[in-house]
Amino acid sequence: MKTKRYSSVALCCLFLLLFACKTSKLKEPAEVPEKTAFYTLELTRDTLSNKTSAVVKDVNVVDSKVRHVVDIAKTKEPNFLKIEILYKNNKVVNLVTEHPLYKRFDLYSESGKIESKLISLSQDLLIFRAPYFDQYKKITILETINFKESTPIILKK
Numbered sequence: 001m002k003t004k005r006y007s008s009v010a011l012c013c014l015f016l017l018l019f020a021c022k023t024s025k026l027k028e029p030a031e032v033p034e035k036t037a038f039y040t041l042e043l044t045r046d047t048l049s050n051k052t053s054a055v056v057k058d059v060n061v062v063d064s065k066v067r068h069v070v071d072i073a074k075t076k077e078p079n080f081l082k083i084e085i086l087y088k089n090n091k092v093v094n095l096v097t098e099h100p101l102y103k104r105f106d107l108y109s110e111s112g113k114i115e116s117k118l119i120s121l122s123q124d125l126l127i128f129r130a131p132y133f134d135q136y137k138k139i140t141i142l143e144t145i146n147f148k149e150s151t152p153i154i155l156k157k
Contacts (some may be wrong), residue, residue, distance in 0.1 A: 036066040037132035039085075039139075041155075044123045045101050052101065052143055054153050057125070061132050068131050071096050075144075078102075082142040083128070091133040099143065100124040 040058040045051075074080045079099035086092055101124055107115045141153040 034065040035132040036064045041126045084140045086138045087133045100126045
């Protein structure tokens with residue numbers, strides 16, 4: 001009988017000791033909710049000077065998490081854009097997207113053959129989403145046309 005009593009007292013002491021030694025958790029600072037920005041850029045191609053210009057039309061920020069992965073496979077295509085966003089808190093986001101001014105269409109002829117055509121536009125909108133950290137400081141757009149890089153387009157806030 002005494003051994004049962006001693007073992008139950010020892011067990012209670014052990015539990016008290018474990019709970020008494022438990023470290024208190026420090027309160028972590030409240031995390032900033034993750035946000036996503038939807039950027040709308042207007043791209044215009046001047047065919048005489050053979051240069052592209054860009055203007056930020058809109059930046060729409062929403063409380064949502066975006067899974068951001070750079071699509072390297074698009075860099076194998078002949079026409080694409082590399083976009084780098086530098087935020088005011090010095091965070092950098094990189095993106096790769098298809099060039100909106102160069103579109104490829106597959107046409108089916110009556111004989112059943114597929115013919116691929118490249119159509120170039122003089123103006124179009126580019127809408128993309130990216131993780132949002134703060135207002136952007138600078139957006140750099142590097143344009144690749146027919147596998148050749150052109151001079152970067154730099155947009156400052």
